[in-house]
Amino acid sequence: MSLVKYKQKRNFSKTAEPESGKKGKATSHIFVVQRHHASRLHYDFRLEVDGVLKSWAVPKGPSMNPADKRLAMEVEDHPYDYKDFEGTIPAGNYGAGTVYIWDKGTFEILHPNGNSFDKEALREIKSGDLKIVMKGKKLKGEFALVKMKGKEDNAWLLLKHKDEYAVSEYNSEDYTPEKVKAQGLKEKAAMKQASKKKPVIRAKTAPAAAPAKQKKITGGHPVKKRYKPMLATLVNEAFDGEEWLFETKWDGYRAIAAVENNKVSLYSRNDKSFLKDYPPVVAAVEKISHTVVLDGEIMVLDNKNRADFQTLQHYTTTGKGHLVYMVFDLLHLDGYELQQLSLLERKSLLKDLLSTLNDDTVRFSEHALKNGTKFFEKARKLQWEGIIAKKTDSAYEEGRRGMSWLKIKIVNEQEALICGYTAPRGSRKKIGALVLGIYENKKLKYIGHCGGGLNEATISELYNRLQPLVTKTSPFAEKVATNMPVTWVKPVLVCEVKFQEWTSDKIMRQPIFLGLREDKPAKEVQPEIAKPLTMTTTENQRILTLNSKKVTLTNQSKLYWTKEKITKGQLIDYYLSVAKYILPHLKDRPESLHRFPNGIDKPSFYQKDLDLEQTPDWIKSVPLHSGSTGKDVDYLVCNNEASLAYMINLGCIEINPWLSRLNSLENPDFIVLDLDPEHIDFRYVVETAVHIKAALDRFKVQAFCKTSGSTGLHIYIPTGAKVSYDTSRLFGEYIARHVNAELPRTTSVIRAKASRDKRVYIDYLQNSRGQTVAAPYSVRPKPGATVSMPIDWKELNDDLRMSDFDIHNSLDRLNETGDLWQDINKVKNDLRKIIREMEGQ
Template sequence: MSSLRTYDQKRNFKETAEPKGGKRKSGGKEHIFVIQRHHASRLHYDFRLEVDGVLKSWAVPKGPSMNPSDKRLAMQVEDHPYDYKDFEGVIPEGNYGAGFVYVWDKGSYELLHGDGASFDKEAGKEIREGNLKIRLKGRKVKGEFALVRMKNSDDNAWLLLKHKDDYAVKGTYDSENYTPQRIKDRGVKEKEKMKTGTKKKAAPAKEKAKTATRAKTKRELFTPMMATLVDAPFNRDGWLFETKWDGYRAIADVSKGKVELYSRNHLSFNKDYAPVVTALEKLKHNAVLDGEIVILKKDGTSDFQALQNYKNDASGNLVYVVFDMLELDGQDLTAMPLIQRKELLKEVIKQLKSKTVVYSDHVLDTSDKLYNEAKQKGWEGIIAKEAESLYAEGKRTLSWLKIKIIGEQEAIICGYTEPKGSRKKIGSLVLGVYDDKKNLRYVGNCGGGLDGTLINELYEKMQPLIQKSSPFDEKVRTNTPVTWVKPTLVCQVKFSSWTSDKHLRQPVFLGLRKDKPATEVQKETPKSAKMATKKAATTAPAKAGREDESTVALNGKKVPLTNQNKLYWPDEKITKGELVDYYITMADYVLPYLKDRPLSLHRFPNGIKDAGFYQKDMDTASAPDWLKTVSLHAASASRDVDYLVCNNAATLVYMANLGCIEMNPWLSRVKKLDNPDYIVLDLDPENIAFKYVVETALAIKSLLDQLGVTAFCKTSGASGIHIYVPTGGKYNYETCRLFAEYVAKQVQQELPQTTSVIRTKSKRNKKVYIDYMQNSRGQTVASPYSVRPKPGATVSAPLQWDELTDDLAISNFTIYNMADRLKEIGDLWKDIDKTKNDLRKAISKIEDLAQADVE
């Protein structure tokens, strides 16, 4: 009986575009594997290995993992034909496996213990014995794996296991994190169609086959990866530097000589820039390219204003400058390092021999020469990219950075003023941007750069958008009357600087940005280049020549230091002395969050590899007499204990010398022990990707914004995020805990698949635990700037809300870069105790919202 007969019997090939099962691959030296993401009734991944001319197949519900500690269930299914390796598209409703299929990864594989004789016989034998060991050579999954049949279960139940090797990872691995967003969206869209679609009269078989083929060949639109603005150029090994082209970002999808050229928000450029399309039609490969459409001047610089005028005057040198490639001849390149993608791209563009489509070259490691050239020639700036970075489709990351020389900003046209003097129709444009709360903010007027022809075009575009009222909530003062327009047109301006009231100084109009929706336009604030490119310290050497025993004078007190060369972080070679140095350096920033608060000491006298212990009760008889303590009843000890209070650097360093790696203060102060200064929500992920912690934090912020409550956030320094709501000590713990519980449960209802408020660990697996129970007397939370007893010597770092992105990582904040971060951006929480939140008003809003729901 043919091994493909079951496959054929399950499918109606008059309806599905899947390949028929009659054809086997003839024997060859290299054997392939393919992993297909299958968004069927339940999302799963199909793992397929070529054996004896067919694809042996397993359905893996959670997808493969690169973490050896994960044991992925794999259910063996019927063999699939060899040609199935290339299948992508929609399996129509009513057919076996109906849903959307995407080739997630593919490559070749080897047997770990093959004898070099008959590959297929050996592989077949290992599969029959239920113990197949292989080495995968893919883009996303690499290295040694094992497929092991489970004992005492059905014959088709297996485990897919990753071996410990150079490719293995230690952290959480979720296949979905390596799936483009457009593919996820398409899968959901196709399933929704099937759920909501009404049954129609059956079409003829030939027509169904045509429909299936169209579904198979239909292309998804790509969304480009974006760069983060930083404040200065830099040199760094492992980075490459490119020209920042001043034009329209464009994706080119070339397939069998047909070209789709479109913007980052998926507007077609085919008609507007037909010469580029014509040039790309001659490409000898199927490819997806990423680049910039520009007008190049004779000196090689790009002219954005000339590009704006290209429709009226096509005499400019129109060029598509290509700097990345996402696919080549059906191969997904997004999981390939950038430097390798560019090597392939260079060869592909070279073969085209076109002056209209050109390759964007780069320099490695050092940006000085390129940056100076950019300044001399008046370029907009340069781009820095990690040479080993993967392509993060549709995301703005810290792997790609932009350094601007000329200040430019996208802005939304919100109106225009009456003209004066000889100018007609438009005096100046009234501009705005959205803030992080999605409120439209006025950023000034722009009259520079507007000439007669341009004014006429802008005027005509704005007439259908005229509205009576201002789109701003704030009152905008102008010297002449304003005609307000619907805020949909986006323009590009250059300017000298931002004023203190956040207005553009001397803006000059450059052109309209039809490639970006108005809703995405925000003030672009550069991040620190140092911080953006700094890696976590993992092998920092201990300071040479340090005395093991010494004394330091602080606040007029002498603090004895002992065992300063003891390794507290053995893997990173970080000593106890370096921990003490950190707290001496950071004392001015750490102390405000400890002052006048009882402390629980979490001590690690032998470093992080040994179990630490908590100490609440200070031995006042042996402790220095200058230490401040407060005697309080401890419920856990059923007696009064002497809690330490840390109000100065001497006490802070004394604690560090005791082995207190982290600082754990109460939420309330000694004078008002029953009234906490903050409400805390502790977001703790349990075997789930960190991006879901970020998603939860942003959902909490959104709810608090709705309630008129200001909150602050920080990394926990361990695995999650802490959100603090300042209360001014006006409410007792019970009130604060009830408010926290309301917020936690509201957000959990909003994100039921990824969050939990259940304390039992086993019941919140693969979810983010929203812990509101910390809001009780005597509970402690690691303070801002506290070091944590975790690998890398991570620190609990205050954050700006806009730092909560998919790129955020706990490991980015350590004892080695925290001081530099503070120099760059200051103490982000310095105003937390000045922030006034009125819980009574917030609770009133909650009641109003509840009443509205009832009505």
């Protein structure tokens, strides 16, 4: 009977997990710890008791250090045969992700009381205090599982006792197959073998494992069909940093190469195959005797060993030029996904790998450590395009443009869309100048004409490529002034141009055509404006000038998310990068400060009343009377970037504004319905939101939706500040109870947690003076640094997850979609009229 929940959650026709399984005659009791890459990496800790595996999810993994108190969330029992399960649970199934065995062994009860083993173990589990002795390869000695008082029913702590096996420092991640493989590969054993033999990379056996002969390791992860390249953010100057390395910015086509069973895939960032275009690269990569996935740049080198992008443009037709695949990252090796290794570890493995390949076509991209300014000066003298700065401990984040990889350009360059061409003048034929554009907030924007860099051969090639794209109408919404007739084309072809500078109207000055970008998707062509270096400084303190105010930012390297290695400085960088989107939603609203001075894992506190003696005089504040204390409270008001940076520097990971503004504090601008799931799947939150939308549509009420960034959804109903909080709350309650009546089994309007277990709580009580809700684009103090993200109603589906939007990818989404809530303050639902209609029903 204890396996009922386990079976209910799984479809055994779609997952290879065991449906059941019984123990044989063995008298010892086993334990197993499985490392589980699901929506979040965690460790599943399982103990054999009474014929099943009692199970706990341990987010940070077990520790041999008695000082570590590991949270362990009790989950459903698993069948005995689950002790041997390894593999991938397919997407769409419960627990989707990859599972492998991290440790395995037997265990005993520490203080048996004469009961049978199972009876005593069940008694101690029921009492919330289980003490055991573990005999594994990694986990040895005395441990305790202690149930936490006053917490969730399933919250426990996994503790190591002080004994002969205890250690002072321990990291579960040091014992993963990836790390073990990295350690072995660095030995470079047997690299220089006889010339007739194919060299192989050998690896040591894992720590604490029985001695074994060295052999080539192969893991169980198949090569994925496609890998998305990690991207770099443009900054405006070079810098030095202890935790940074610096590479040449190669001027070519970004390419992913995958080799499996000597078969090669070679493709661009926009998924275009390069197999037929660059045969020498394919032939060279094909020689690699391992299963690998490489990330690098295909380019043509000139006689000074510099990348020649224009020669590369014509390589597919001329075959001329010294073709090279410059590789700078390794994503997969012999069955192991390596993205979570640090950059230095990946590059070390990559260098070892490529040293066995005697083909100059594939090269290792060298780097310099720490001294970026010196490296940049070298780049300038050698006339490189620029340099790339990368954090040495950074993971590989597929498809993301974060702050761990930065690029510093020597020459201003911009990807642009060819939107048309002007008629030629003088001796030039077919094309006079290219009319260029980029996407900004989903709208195509004109950025200038480009006639420089176009020779006869280039013009002829471009003309032929553009003819099938000719259209009668301009792709721009605004009128574009030209001095010659224009032939408009569909904005499909991407080109690269260099230019002097951006004008005040955001037009390129003196652009010169460099070539077509076959490797870039047209929809991703957006303005690339360099961020100030101060936003990426590696110093522990920095001073920014924002809104003509000097803002001192402290403890910039302090980790706010320990597991994700996200610092306070990175959090501030995020908020400044989205300032133009978030500030309109904060303007003239009192802020309740929720401060996390030491990150999400340490205690936090709320502060409403500013200490004005310690606050800069340029910070706006407003005194408001507090009914609970009978005193005036000085609230912070955040109307600009300087105030935003100051507030985040106080440790405010999330931003919590009032629902009303200073000019109408008693009348909120919105009614908010907060959908909070209590031990129920997120799809029911989506279902509830859809029903709320349908109910509002019946009254012709326009509403907006966003993820909470925590567990649920927020639905905002604009009111135009025309009604009081009391009226707003009554309307919210009406809608909540209406939907609760439609979905009585999965929703609740009762605040008490016991009454809403396994239901979605529709919270309408936030609609009171002084109550706050996390702002749109606010980061939340949750694992993964998730963001409260406005979404289109069409995005409400079973695939929606909190983890879809985080500190790393939110800016890219904003650049693509713009602010979906930019018109929320223009919407003014006539709530009085709607209430009259409701009363008349």
